Amino acid sequence: MFHWLEQRPFFFAVAVFLVVAFAGIIEIIPDFAKQSKPVVGTKPYTILELTGRHVYIKDSCNACHSQLIRPFKSETDRYGMYSLSGEYAYDRPFLWGSKRTGPDLWRVGNYRTTDWHENHMWDPKSVVPGSIMPAYKHHFTNIADVETAYAEAYTVKAVFNTPYDVDINGDGSVDVPLGTWEEAKARALEEARAIAADMKNQSVKDAVARGEIPEIVALIAYMNSLK
Amino acid sequence: MQNGAKIEYDYSVAKAFTFATILFGIIGMVIGVVLAFQLAFPELNYLAGEYGTFSRLRPLHTNGVAFGFTLSGIFATWYYVGQRVLKVSLKESPFLMGVAKLHFALYFITILLAVVTLFMGITTSKEYAELEWPLDLLVVVWWVLWGVSIFGLIGIRRERTLYISVWYYIASFLAVAMLYLFNNMAVPTALVSGYGSILHSVSMYAGTNDALVQWWYGHNAVGFIFTVPIIAMIYYFLPKESAQNVYSYKLSILAFWGLLFVYLWAGGHHLIYSTVPDWMQTMGSVMSIVLILPSWGSAINMLLTMKGEWNQLQTNPLIKFMILASTFYMLSTIEGPIQSIKSVNAIAHFTDWIPGHVHDGVLGWVVFMIMAALFHMAPRMYGREIYSKSLMETQFWLQTTAIVLYFTSMWIAGITQGMMWRAYDEYGSLVYSFIDTVTVLQPYYTIRAVGGLMYLIGFLMFAYNMYKTATAGRVLDKEPVNASPMAA
Numbered sequence: 001m002f003h004w005l006e007q008r009p010f011f012f013a014v015a016v017f018l019v020v021a022f023a024g025i026i027e028i029i030p031d032f033a034k035q036s037k038p039v040v041g042t043k044p045y046t047i048l049e050l051t052g053r054h055v056y057i058k059d060s061c062n063a064c065h066s067q068l069i070r071p072f073k074s075e076t077d078r079y080g081m082y083s084l085s086g087e088y089a090y091d092r093p094f095l096w097g098s099k100r101t102g103p104d105l106w107r108v109g110n111y112r113t114t115d116w117h118e119n120h121m122w123d124p125k126s127v128v129p130g131s132i133m134p135a136y137k138h139h140f141t142n143i144a145d146v147e148t149a150y151a152e153a154y155t156v157k158a159v160f161n162t163p164y165d166v167d168i169n170g171d172g173s174v175d176v177p178l179g180t181w182e183e184a185k186a187r188a189l190e191e192a193r194a195i196a197a198d199m200k201n202q203s204v205k206d207a208v209a210r211g212e213i214p215e216i217v218a219l220i221a222y223m224n225s226l227k
Numbered sequence: 228m229q230n231g232a233k234i235e236y237d238y239s240v241a242k243a244f245t246f247a248t249i250l251f252g253i254i255g256m257v258i259g260v261v262l263a264f265q266l267a268f269p270e271l272n273y274l275a276g277e278y279g280t281f282s283r284l285r286p287l288h289t290n291g292v293a294f295g296f297t298l299s300g301i302f303a304t305w306y307y308v309g310q311r312v313l314k315v316s317l318k319e320s321p322f323l324m325g326v327a328k329l330h331f332a333l334y335f336i337t338i339l340l341a342v343v344t345l346f347m348g349i350t351t352s353k354e355y356a357e358l359e360w361p362l363d364l365l366v367v368v369w370w371v372l373w374g375v376s377i378f379g380l381i382g383i384r385r386e387r388t389l390y391i392s393v394w395y396y397i398a399s400f401l402a403v404a405m406l407y408l409f410n411n412m413a414v415p416t417a418l419v420s421g422y423g424s425i426l427h428s429v430s431m432y433a434g435t436n437d438a439l440v441q442w443w444y445g446h447n448a449v450g451f452i453f454t455v456p457i458i459a460m461i462y463y464f465l466p467k468e469s470a471q472n473v474y475s476y477k478l479s480i481l482a483f484w485g486l487l488f489v490y491l492w493a494g495g496h497h498l499i500y501s502t503v504p505d506w507m508q509t510m511g512s513v514m515s516i517v518l519i520l521p522s523w524g525s526a527i528n529m530l531l532t533m534k535g536e537w538n539q540l541q542t543n544p545l546i547k548f549m550i551l552a553s554t555f556y557m558l559s560t561i562e563g564p565i566q567s568i569k570s571v572n573a574i575a576h577f578t579d580w581i582p583g584h585v586h587d588g589v590l591g592w593v594v595f596m597i598m599a600a601l602f603h604m605a606p607r608m609y610g611r612e613i614y615s616k617s618l619m620e621t622q623f624w625l626q627t628t629a630i631v632l633y634f635t636s637m638w639i640a641g642i643t644q645g646m647m648w649r650a651y652d653e654y655g656s657l658v659y660s661f662i663d664t665v666t667v668l669q670p671y672y673t674i675r676a677v678g679g680l681m682y683l684i685g686f687l688m689f690a691y692n693m694y695k696t697a698t699a700g701r702v703l704d705k706e707p708v709n710a711s712p713m714a715a
Contacts, residue, residue: 002480003388006388006389006394007387007388007389009378009381009382009389009397012389012394012397013378013397013401016394016397016398016401016402016487017401017405019484019487019488020398020401020402020405020487020488020491021405021491022488022491023443023488023491023492024405024409024443024491027439027443027491027492027495027507027510028439028440028443032436036433036434036435036436054427057350057351057352058348058349058350059277059280059282059283059348060282060283060285060286060348060350060352061282062352063281063282063285063286064281064282066577068501068502070500070501070573070576071500072500072573072649073651074648074649074650074651074657075648077656077657078648078657078661083501083502084502085434085435085502085503087434087502088433088434088435088437088438088502089433089434090433090434091433091434091437092429092430092432092433092434092437093351093352093353093430093432093437093441094433094434094435094437094438094441095352096438096501097577098354098497098577098581099577099578099579099581099582100577100578101266101665102661102665103661128662129662130662130665130666131269131662131665132266132269132665133269134265134269134272134273134280134281134282135272135273136277136280138276138277142277145423145424147422147423147424148416148417148422148423148424148427149423150420150422150423151416151417151419151420151421151422151423151424151427152416152423152427152429154416154419154420154422155414155416155419155420155429156429158419158420159414159419160433181422
């Protein structure tokens, strides 16, 4: 059998491929649809939150922080309710991470405030003595790319039916509006103003007043949305 | 060409990839050492503004080492081993020569672009699949070129039977092609919406599904880049260097098909206690244990190849490199399954034990085997004796010590952290705040950084030795048959 295969590269390659593909077919395909059903109450990210998620990804926050609470008492005591599959239905990509150099952030919106995040990103040691996290001062000056976040929201709505502009819970109002780029931009700025009002960094406040959104504002919007 | 005439192998592409292996090895490992020191001394994050933080550099390190260093090493050995075991020279086919050169050129450009984009923070955030879609497409192009090179050379071969190493190269090519394509499926957002950055894309899969596909890919990237092609190398270079036959042909067959079948199931062990269905977690756990059999099968086959010839360890440092690589392969493939046991995983997951595990595998097995392969190839490619045996000996001991420092410190750090996270006092409250579990690791981070630095120094010694071999080694009048000649 193997002597025969060894001399026939084509059949050899086919055999290899079948053996290799087998596990994926069995393991991945059957549960695909079931795993992507959202839990009741799960909503897509607003444009500002999505912009913040891009900042989170750009600076690879997921290299040190997980967003997955395992079903252990020590984790639910520390971070809150353990994670459910349906909570991640609108997470593209998933951001579970693989290493906790810092704590989990999946429900950080429940126990940290805008003010805390501002101090932490400016100088982590000021709020957590002994922290080895770098400061992210450039988030206070870099202007966030809201347009790409809009592009993503538009795309997932068009391609994957992510429920933007939809009444998800049936109370008669649209849960997460998207609209045109102009509308989305205006709404993001409005959200940004509310966050900047809770911040103390004057240059950030000035930027938002000018109609610009520094990365830190978007990032905090995202952090606060994780509940 | 007449039958019986000596085949003139062409090493130009193998040499180009050898250069890339060393270059990206140095870059990737320098960044790795910087990262290690940043964890021990956080002030080092501020050396280069936003481009120097741990978080920006970390994907650069993994990509640089996995896809810059390791892939280069795999391609370098393919363009050397492929010709030899198939008894055909690249020179005989101008087409395949062109394919090979284009493969190198596009590959090299991709890695350079990867460095630039990752520095800029352009990343999909999926581990080992961080590159954005235009680069992914480029990867697909040169991966296909590699496939053309493999099957093209096979097509014009003179040796009828495919040697074991070729099996492993084929498996690596096919499996990575499948994994990479599926995991990187994404929709470029600017093309759909007309807004935003052209480089941005959004994953085809969401949440739990995305995690499942990602770790099916992520774990098997380890399988088909860090394992399968490296086994291809040891199956060629160890018997060749030591003049011994592979111990057991049957064991080779069993280990090969066993590895291919089982490996793909094991990805689920990255998702234990996550939100993926329980049966998948259990499969991941069980199959990881089963994976010990084919892994140790290959490793034992290699060790037994040296049966009765252990004295070669004393006379030939190249054999020492390869045997140590096999040993670290065994260590790493017993450690992985242990970490996949649910109760162990509950402590180990998310801790430093994981990078510890990755690094005893990569530093001890992958890098050692690639260095040994390149050392073996050098006298044949450049027609010169290896420049210095004593330098190689020193390098060997320095790097071996470095690996031990690395993984022991990370084992202790990981288990300490895992235990502290779950410690309760008599009243049922958590004993430690998170920051306590960070600051306690400082000494271990320092030891790891020192180990990493020693390893890097060893790698620079390797690079220097290779450079001197190519330029200043004593010229050989004929190609060595087995043991590589080296100056004291």
